[in-house]
Amino acid sequence: MKRDIIVQSKSQGLQFVSELNKQNASQKKVTARQYYAYKLHNRQDSSSLLHYGGRLFQQYVVDNYIKIESERLNYLKFNQDKLRKELYQGLHDSYKSGITNMLEIETRTILLSSF
Template sequence: MVGNGHELHTANRDILLRMRDGGMQRISEIHLSLQIRNGDWIQSAGCLYQQYIVDQYAKIEQNWLNYLKHNQVSLHTADLYNGIINAMHAGESNNISHRIILPSSFASGLRQMYQLYQDAMAIMSYFGKPDFFVIFTCNPKWPEIARELLPHQSAVDRPDLTARIFHIKLQELLKDLLQNNCLSKIIAYIYVIEFQKRGLPHAHFLLILVLENKLRSTDDYDSVVSAEIPNPVTHPLAYKTVSV
């Protein structure tokens, strides 16, 4: 990210290429030649590939922030009142005209985080406290990941691959929970996705059951919670899932 956000004109990164004939050429940070490659060599670059992905996202984020900064008029029209109220609460009434609004569509922005928090509190207030806390973690040994790795690669070297496989399996988990009712009928749910330091994603779920299916005894909990390895004969699919 270039600058601290207070500059009159947003600066972009200054990229110079050394040409083969010895000259220098300045190019845009979104120049086509930085993004299209023949073959898969870039995916074999290990940590440099991770840096490449972060760099691409940084450019996306910078362009999105540039758009928001230069289109404040349209955003102010829809959010003028809220902007003034927020400024007053923050003790910034003398600086209202200089505030830059980040809409709730901007990921990890204050408005988005506040909106998600209010949504979660509203769900809990209406449906009651959650019955299940479920954690779903990406397994780097999943066969779908292992068979797509290039020679001498580990799952950590391919964040694009692990993220896509995790997303597919997450959608299947949601289908099992919400449509197949594998943990009984769920009336409401909340989940958040986080990433470990080594790049593997995991999701945290809060699940709320319908009133007639609430867990009320130790036998009810024992029927859905197990700390044992599933029996490979009676539950082969469950055993295969947890034994990889």
């Protein structure tokens, strides 16, 4: 699921920012999971109108859950080299299975067991 962000500024008008854009990343950043965990936490000393939203609140929670999970999947998709996928697949595996045409070799995306 592709989610792009549209930001409107006074000087430059509408700007489109991709969810994969790393240009605006700062040294100290809060993940979406941390942000929504903070927003959804029910506090005794203050009332949150967010929690009284009924089905709208439920949709908000589901949308943000999907956003967080898609970020996790994108990380795994684009960081396969860091996850040592060569231990799980490669030319040696293809050779053992009898594939001689390089176009027949499939690329797998490895999910961590903690996912």
